Amino acid sequence: MKLRTLVWRELFERKSQMFTTFLAILLGITTVVAITNVTHYSEKAVAREMDALGANVLILPKSVTLQDYYSADIHNEVMSEDYVAMVLNAGIDGVDNLSPKLCVPVELPEKKSTKKFTLTGILPKREFPAKGIWATGTDIFSLPVGGCGTIEDPTATPTAEDKKALSRNRVIEDLGSHETLLGADVAAFLKTKKGNTLSLLGESFTVAEVLEPTGTVDDSRIFANLHTVQRLANKEGKLSVIEIVGCCEEISKGMVAKLNETLPDAKVVTVTQVVATQTKINDMMGKLSLIFLVIIVVVGGAGIANYMYANVFERRREIGTLMALGAESGLVLRVFLLKAWLLGLVGGIGGFGMGTILAMILGPKLAGVAVLPMPILAVWAIGLSVGIATVASYFPARRAARLDPCATFQEV
Amino acid sequence: MLRMENVSKSYRHRRKTVMALDGATVDIPRGDFVSIVGPSGSGKSTLLLMLGGMLSPSSGRVLLDDQSIYDLNSDRRARLRKENIGFVFQTFNLVPYLNALENVQVPLYLAGVDENTQQERATALLERVGLEDRMDHKPAELSVGQQQRVALARMLANDPAVILADEPTGNLDPETSGQIIDFFDEFNREGRTIVMVTHDPRAAEHARRTLTLRAGKIVGQEEIERPSLDAA
Numbered sequence: 001m002k003l004r005t006l007v008w009r010e011l012f013e014r015k016s017q018m019f020t021t022f023l024a025i026l027l028g029i030t031t032v033v034a035i036t037n038v039t040h041y042s043e044k045a046v047a048r049e050m051d052a053l054g055a056n057v058l059i060l061p062k063s064v065t066l067q068d069y070y071s072a073d074i075h076n077e078v079m080s081e082d083y084v085a086m087v088l089n090a091g092i093d094g095v096d097n098l099s100p101k102l103c104v105p106v107e108l109p110e111k112k113s114t115k116k117f118t119l120t121g122i123l124p125k126r127e128f129p130a131k132g133i134w135a136t137g138t139d140i141f142s143l144p145v146g147g148c149g150t151i152e153d154p155t156a157t158p159t160a161e162d163k164k165a166l167s168r169n170r171v172i173e174d175l176g177s178h179e180t181l182l183g184a185d186v187a188a189f190l191k192t193k194k195g196n197t198l199s200l201l202g203e204s205f206t207v208a209e210v211l212e213p214t215g216t217v218d219d220s221r222i223f224a225n226l227h228t229v230q231r232l233a234n235k236e237g238k239l240s241v242i243e244i245v246g247c248c249e250e251i252s253k254g255m256v257a258k259l260n261e262t263l264p265d266a267k268v269v270t271v272t273q274v275v276a277t278q279t280k281i282n283d284m285m286g287k288l289s290l291i292f293l294v295i296i297v298v299v300g301g302a303g304i305a306n307y308m309y310a311n312v313f314e315r316r317r318e319i320g321t322l323m324a325l326g327a328e329s330g331l332v333l334r335v336f337l338l339k340a341w342l343l344g345l346v347g348g349i350g351g352f353g354m355g356t357i358l359a360m361i362l363g364p365k366l367a368g369v370a371v372l373p374m375p376i377l378a379v380w381a382i383g384l385s386v387g388i389a390t391v392a393s394y395f396p397a398r399r400a401a402r403l404d405p406c407a408t409f410q411e412v
Numbered sequence: 413m414l415r416m417e418n419v420s421k422s423y424r425h426r427r428k429t430v431m432a433l434d435g436a437t438v439d440i441p442r443g444d445f446v447s448i449v450g451p452s453g454s455g456k457s458t459l460l461l462m463l464g465g466m467l468s469p470s471s472g473r474v475l476l477d478d479q480s481i482y483d484l485n486s487d488r489r490a491r492l493r494k495e496n497i498g499f500v501f502q503t504f505n506l507v508p509y510l511n512a513l514e515n516v517q518v519p520l521y522l523a524g525v526d527e528n529t530q531q532e533r534a535t536a537l538l539e540r541v542g543l544e545d546r547m548d549h550k551p552a553e554l555s556v557g558q559q560q561r562v563a564l565a566r567m568l569a570n571d572p573a574v575i576l577a578d579e580p581t582g583n584l585d586p587e588t589s590g591q592i593i594d595f596f597d598e599f600n601r602e603g604r605t606i607v608m609v610t611h612d613p614r615a616a617e618h619a620r621r622t623l624t625l626r627a628g629k630i631v632g633q634e635e636i637e638r639p640s641l642d643a644a
Contacts, residue, residue: 001517001530006510013509321505324466325519325566326494328487405466 003331007338014311021307022343025389028296029351029381030358035289037359037374042282042367057256059083059242060267073103073241074118074217081239083263090262092255099123099243102226104233106200108190117186119200119222121229124175172223180205181223184213200224201232281367296384301392304343308336308396316403323405336397337390344389348382355381413605414440414463414574419472421458421628432458433469434628442573445596445606447619454625456609457578463607464497464576465489476574494523498572502579504563506551512538512562513547519569537565541595557588564595575599577608581615593618 011018061077084100102121107114175181180198182190187210192198196207205224213219230236244259259268312319319332356373363371421433433455440446440463448456461467462474465481466489474481476496481489493499506515516534525533538547541561551559560580567575577596581589593615600606610616617636624632 001514001521001527005514006507006518009509009514317505318507321499321501321507322518322522323490324464324493324499324505326490326522326570328490330487331522406461 003334003338007335007342010315010335011339011342014314017307017311018343021304022347024300024303025343025347025385026350026354028292028300029348029385030354031292032289032296032384033352033355033377033381034358034362035285035292036380037356037371037377038363038367038369039282039285039289040374041359041363041369041371042285045367045369046282056270057244057259058269059087059244059259059263060269061240062265062267064267073101073120073243074105075103075240078102078235078238078240079266081237083239083266084242086262087242087244087259090258092258092262095244095255095259097125097245100226100239101241101243102229102233102235102238103240104201104229104235106222108186110189115189117183117220117222118217119224119229119233121226121233122172122175122223123226124172175208175223175225176206177225177228178203178205179208179225181209181211182207183211183219183221183223185219186222187211198222203228203232285367293384297388301388304340304389304392305396308340308393309399312336312396312400312403315400319400319403320405323403329401332403333397333401336393336400340389340393340397341386344386345382347389348385349378351385352378352381413442413444413477414438414607415473415475416459416462417473417475419459419462419469419474421455421462421467422470431628433462436472436628436630438623438630440605440607442605443600443603444621445600445619446608446621446623447616448607448609448623448625449611449613449616450625450631455628456625458628459625460576460578460607460609463574464499465493494519494570496572497574497576498567498570500560500563500567500575500577500580502582504551504556504559504583506559506562506566508551511548511550512543512554512565515551515562516566516569519566523570533569534565537568538562540568541565556583557585557591560584560588560592561595564592568599573604575604575606575608577606577610579609579611581610581612586614589615 058073059079060073061075061079064075064077081100084098087095087098100123104119104121105116106119107116172181180200182192182198187193187207190198192207192210194207194209198205198207200222211218211223230238256268256270319327322332356377359371360373363369416436416438419433419436420431422429422431424430436455436459438446438459448459450456458467462469465474465476465484468482476492479492481492484492507518510518513531513534516537517530520530520533535544535547538544541564543558543561543565546554546558546562549558551562554562560583575596580596581592584592589612596606596608597618606619608615608619616622620636622632622634622636623630624634
């Protein structure tokens with residue numbers, strides 16, 4: 001006979017009560033673990049996405065309707081490239097790399113038919129000084145701005161890595177007038193590679209680099225020199241978008257407002273706004289997780305407390321007998337607390353397991369993210385479960401420990 | 413060994429004071445066998461509970477081997493019960509989810525005895541009460557007489573000097589009652605002090621003395637001649 005024999009046998013003596021209490025703990029912990037797990041990976045996905053986007057401020061023509069950050073520049077509206085000079089001359093703190101772009105649709109032959117891609121004109125840094133009106137702004141590439149870090153020297157020799165990382169950096173050092181960078185999907189579609197030639201809008205281009213796959217619409221883009229694209233599309237002096245890598249700190253200090261003031265006829269949006277929907281979902285899930293946590297603490301705790309109080313009442317005769325046989329109050333307290341810990345421990349472990357499986361199944365379906373088990377949640381789930389069970393059981397257990405052993409007698 | 417000095421117990425019930433025990437003075441020497449008789453509500457069980465350290469008096473003192481029981485805190489009183497007192501209840505009070513062997517092991521576990529010794533001693537005690545073939549039976553699987561014998565084995569587990577029994581034959585048929593009372597005689601011959609509350613005159617006759625309670629007062633004490641029992 002051991003303490004755990006007493007507790008274990010009693011637990012299974014009242015199976016239905018034990019099962020319903022255990023189920024309440026289990027389901028509660030499962031829900032919180034599942035939501036927390038999905039939220040965590042969803043937040044990571046957003047962070048990754050934001051990181052991959054690189055540019056975090058877009059300047060677009062006023063009339064553009066923004067659906068998706070990646071394809072924000074794919075539209076028929078254009079704005080004057082004078083906006084670049086206006087931004088540079090405004091001396092706004094926090095404006096880092098600038099990348100003016102023009103996007104035009106192109107059709108590439110595919111056996112018997114054609115397939116549409118987007119030809120995006122980009123301006124290499126090296127060409128900024130070449131344009132007189134932008135020359136005053138060349139410092140934008142050579143000085144750290146607002147504490148954001150040192151920007152690379154535009155006169156430095158560009159490397160192959162620079163080009164490959166275009167999607168992430170949003171700015172390229174150098175790109176010849178008839179050189180092109182191909183998105184991964186385009187290259188795969190054309191079965192072409194670096195050094196090959198390609199015909200675009202009637203002119204021949206050399207493939208300078210095939211970009212790394214990004215999983216975004218950038219994979220379906222063909223990048224070429226901005227001035228060449230402007231000329232071929234008959235849109236000289238026009239832009240679809242100006243991408244800016246702004247400092248987060250400066251953005252929060254009102255950089256966007258200053259840009260809006262400088263360019264009242266343009267639309268200035270931040271990446272935060274674009275991913276706001278997903279962030280909102282994450283926030284909502286975070287809040288939902290908190291609500292469930294509160295529900296579990298209150299309902300689960302009340303359920304356990306109720307079960308324990310009922311259990312103490314039912315067992316008062318048995319407790320009295322134990323006391324008559326010499327059980328001290330500490331032992332009676334331990335009998336009930338051990339029972340609560342057992343329920344909490346098993347509920348916590350089971351809840352973690354079920355919650356994780358649920359998250360792994362539902363994560364890709366509901367939040368569109370792959371979810372992996374988070375071992376830290378096991379500690380958290382067990383701690384929470386055991387904690388609630390202990391707190392909820394303490395007062396019933398104390399009542400049991402203080403029971404009058406007279407309850408064992410028929411007549412007093 | 414056990415002494416009550418002018419012990420009273422009163423409690424409030426619907427704004428009225430009820431005297432459960434009124435100025436009881438009793439002296440029970442070591443090895444005595446006392447039966448307490450009286451009508452229901454006369455205070456018999458109250459007196460027994462007080463002797464067992466389970467119900468504090470409103471006034472007066474209860475002493476076990478010159479130690480005032482109620483000067484101890486509840487945990488020390490529990491230890492005192494564990495070491496000195498064995499209880500027998502009218503409804504046996506066996507733990508329903510433990511088998512006979514485990515029920516007898518409970519007081520041994522409470523006394524801190526290791527598991528092997530618990531098993532050996534519990535087995536020997538169940539053999540003594542004739543239940544060697546019922547050790548793995550739960551209380552619900554035993555007859556009332558067998559349940560009371562398990563309760564007797566449990567009571568003997570820590571070899572108590574004092575046995576307090578609350579109507580131990582109250583739920584039993586005459587034949588089984590006789591068997592249980594025979595066990596009490598045997599325990600008394602071993603030198604244990606027995607205080608037994610009973611309504612059963614035949615059980616009461618086995619005691620050396622009878623205390624009669626009425627309305628919370630001890631109204632009579634009678635020595636019982638039992639030459640045949642004492643000679644045995």
